Amino acid sequence: MEGLLDCVLRDVLTRIGGVDRCVSEFIRVTNTLLPERAFIRVVPELLNGGRTPSGVPVRPQLLGSDPNCLADNAARVAGMGCDGVDLNFGCPAKQVNRHGGGATLLQDPEVLYRITLAVRAAVPLHQIVSAKMRLGFDHDQQAEECALALEAGGVSEIVIHARTKADGYRPPAYWPRISDIRACVKVPLIANGEIWNVQDAVRARQDSGCHDLMIGRGLVTNPGLGLALKDFDESANPSATTSSLTPLTWQEMIPHLTYFWELVQKRISHRHQCGRLKQWLNFLRKHFAEAEVAFLNVRTFNDPQLISAWLKTVKPQDQAHSLLVETDYKSGFIFQSEQEPLVEI
Ligand SMILES: Cc1cc2nc3c(=O)[nH]c(=O)nc-3n(C[C@H](O)[C@H](O)[C@H](O)COP(=O)(O)O)c2cc1C
Secondary structure: OOOOOOOOHHHHHHOOOOOEEEEEEEEOOOOOOOOOHHHHHHHHHHHHHOOOOOOEEEEEEEEEOOHHHHHHHHHHHHOOOOOOOEEEEOOOHHHHHHOOOOHHHHHHHHHHHHEEEOOOOOOOOOOOOEEEEEEEEEOOOOOHHHHHHHHOOOOOOEEEEEEEEOHHHOOOOOHHHHHHHHHOOOOOEEEEEOOOOOHHHHHHHHHHOOOOOEOOOHHHHHHHHHHHHHHHHHHHOOOOOOOOOOOOHHHHHHHHHHHHHHHHHHOOOOOHHHHHHHHHHHHHOOOHHHHHHHHHOOOOOOOOOHHHHHHHOHHHHHHHHHHHHHHHHHOOOOOOOOOOHHHHH
């Protein structure tokens, strides 16, 4: 996810587990054959056999509108070693759409077909070509036609973000529309959009008829969601041994946050480092009450040294203390229903 879920967060989230594969942020292809370093900059996992350090495949995603140019770039990145190449037909950004890329292509299924045909022909057959689409641009009436065009072009799977470009990121996601599309195509579909917890995942599966899900912001907000879903699947399967996973706690998150910060300091330019930590905390605080406290603690920091110093104080026990202090200060607002976990800390 451009500007949010990059190689740093992919490393952290895939270490936590429950993720079968990742798709990279989009790599924009205009009218040149990009040098290998341009792909490595976005997908440094290409230097590691196309996998995160914990071994999860990362599929580079290309965004563009010119079939031949996309095909040349797809062939190059495929040659660098990855399980496949993904094509972006969902990006709603005005600047991207103005240049003919992303969701705007959903208005012209013929171009979708030509792009996927050219890319499929350029990528060795043992590597996957997949696509990501929304339900449409201004309306969802061509969703089936778009999926059929992608299928005819030869993609092996399609992720469907169940909203149009016009819907932006406004809930709901229209998962039942994915079910309509499933009735028209044979290629496997993957449901995406507004999956924030296991209950959403169950409903998305029921409504879309897809077992496989792509989860974006939900995993950034609750990094234990993938594991929780796997655990749910196992417990629903009587022949499997039920694991005893409990939801990832904030205490368990702290080492991941510390590791994230180490990576940020290694990989991100100095002036953006604090922003990256605050950005993730801003997501985490939707799920972990304690992250709200952490966010309030660091939100005025613009010097990475201050963040490093603060993180050293956030040892599990100290965190419990600071949480209790913060609870008083916030008049119970944050932890109204969270007293039990706090006592356990
Ligand atoms: C900040 C941000 C960046 C995104 N970047 C990409 C991208 O580079 N490629 C892509 O296919 N989708 C991108 N998306 C869309 C997500 O992959 C996903 O389709 C959307 O957020 C809905 O799923 P979710 O509710 O699970 O987040 C982005 C979304 C956000 C919020």
